[in-house]
Each structure stands twice: as C-alpha cells, then as structure tokens.
Amino acid sequence: MTDRLLPDAEGLSRAADLLRAGRLVAFGTETVYGLGADATDPMAVARIFEAKNRPHFNPLISHFASADAAFRHVVETPQARLLADRFWPGPLTLVLPRRADGAICDLTAAGLQTAAVRVPAQDMALALLRAVNRPVAAPSANPSGGVSPSDADHVMDGLNGRIDAILDTGPCAVGVESTILDLSGDTPRLLRPGGVTAEEIEAVIGSVIRPVPGTQPDPADAPIIAPGMLTSHYAPGLPVRLDARSVEPDEALLAFGEPLPGAKVMWNLSESGRLDEAASRLFAGLRYLDREGTRMGCQRIAVQPVPGEGLGLAIRDRLGRAAAPRPALQERDVA
Structure with missing residues (x-):
C-alpha cells in the first residue's frame, strides 16, 4: 500500500527520508503532482519508469529548492539567469547543458548532455526539496499516457501500491504542466507550452522558436526533449x-x-x-x-x-x- 502523508513536519520528514533512501514519493507542486525520486540515483530513477509503466526513457525534469541549487548541476547562461530571476519559483522548466561536476545521473537525463531543471512555486514542495538537499526527478505522478494528477486522490487512483508515499498538499493551483524552454542551442526553443506563456518569456529574453501546432509532445506523458527522438541516438563510438x-x-x-x-x-x-x-x-x-x-x-x-x-x-x-x-x-x- 502507498502511505498518504500529511503536509506537516512529520509527513515532510518521512517523505524526505524515503527520497534519500531511493524510494518513490509523489508530491504536489503548483502545476501537477510529481512522482519524485533522487535524480542522482539511477536505481531510484528506474523505479519511476517502472511505476508509471513509462515506455521510453524520456528525460525527466529535476526539481530544486532554488536557482543557485539548480545551477550547480547545469550551466548557467545569461538568459537562464534572467529567466530564473523572473519566473522561479514557478512553472518554467529550462533545458541547459549538464555541468561536468553535476550529480544528475544519466538515466534522469536519458543519456543526453542536457538536463531539464526547475524550481516549483509551492511552499511544501520547496520545503521537501530543501530537506532532501538533492535534485529530485519528478514527472507527472500518473500511469504513462494518463491524465496528469492535480490532487492526491488522482495519484492514489493511478499509482496506489506502486509507489511508497504521497505527500498530500491539496489541489494544485495551476493544474497544467510547466513550460519547457530549451536554452542549450543558439536560439531559445519552446518545447512545451505551459504555465508561463511564450509572450512572457519573450518579454525577458527576446524571440523564441515556437513549436508548430500539433507537433509538440503530449504533455500527459511528461516532457520529451526532441533530440532524444532521433533514430540514431544514445550511441557510443563503437557500433x-x-x-x-x-x-x-x-x-x-x-x-x-x-x-x-x-x-x-x-x-x-x-x-x-x-x-x-x-x-x-x-x-x-x-x-x-x-x-x-x-x-x-x-x-x-x-x-x-x-x-x-x-x-x-x-x-x-x-x-x-x-x-x-x-x-x-x-x-x-x-x-
């Protein structure tokens, strides 16, 4: 059975202990409930894919308690800092090159040289991330292909018995996933619309490449970074x-x-x-x-x-x- 933890000191402590031990804990953010695991632990991250019955190792978003914590694992660019100062905490995910000394594991990043990071705008989520003091990978807390959960009952309906605990923080304020912006190339690229609009982003950093309507990934199955869908990818030098x-x-x-x-x-x-x-x-x-x-x-x-x-x-x-x-x-x- 999946434990349902109250959003108090005891529940927070238990959730943090489970995450540090490599277990799975769902928790609410301002967007949707995420299924959290230690993003530095490949065995823990593998359990996310297993619990969700997720058919591919798509890159996962790593969550942090602050921008400075995130930039210890990905490269801080001037545009990234401007956006972090304006929208974090908040529903914006940035895709940036991974730092050589960062701890986000390959499975979280799906073997890519980039990682997706964000700082959620939910007080209990931030308290949990501070308590864990590690990157926490957290796609939406639902079976793969299902509707993203906006309260703890939705999580329990889909994942009861498949995860260790839910930290019940009530209904999510936004209820749709974060915007995903790729800053790893020469021009910013909007990979998924979400809680921060393209117009709001462009007001801070200028124009961005927007997806053609009907071509972006299905947000119900969490983010898919486009280069990961290349036919030839994740390839070593040897055939x-x-x-x-x-x-x-x-x-x-x-x-x-x-x-x-x-x-x-x-x-x-x-x-x-x-x-x-x-x-x-x-x-x-x-x-x-x-x-x-x-x-x-x-x-x-x-x-x-x-x-x-x-x-x-x-x-x-x-x-x-x-x-x-x-x-x-x-x-x-x-x-």
Missing part, C-alpha cells in the same frame, strides 16, 4: 550489435543475466536478470564498454537479448537507437 547469441573475438559484451563466454571486456546490466537494475546500469555500461572496448582494440559492442516487457521495452528502445545507422556523428551529441 552496437543487438540480440547477440555469441561473442566475436573483436567484440565487447553488454550482458544480461548469464554472460556469453569469450568477451575481452564485459559489463553486465543485471546478473540476476532484473530489469530495474538493468535500466539503472544501461547508460553507464555503454560508456564503459565504449571506453574500455576501444582501449582493448574491440570493433563492436555485442548486446545479449533483453526481454521486451515492462522496463525491457525502454531498454530495447535505447539499445535500438544506439545500434541504428548514424548519418552524422554530430547529430548524436546535439541535445
């Missing part, structure tokens, strides 16, 4: 061969379960065959095999079969993108 039943002499091995024999270098996603563990280790494994496999003269990465149910769908999606033809090397690194 990737999927569903390997044997390992060639010039291949590194991304194993799942009992590893195939003969690999020069190997990374096991999960020796016990757990999909949540495999999800949490996927991006780190690709990076490791790319680096160590190249060092040891490997020409490819062979990937053992991963089941196609549950989180396996997301894992196979990302591996399929990593193995796809690569029309241009630079496309893989643009976020």
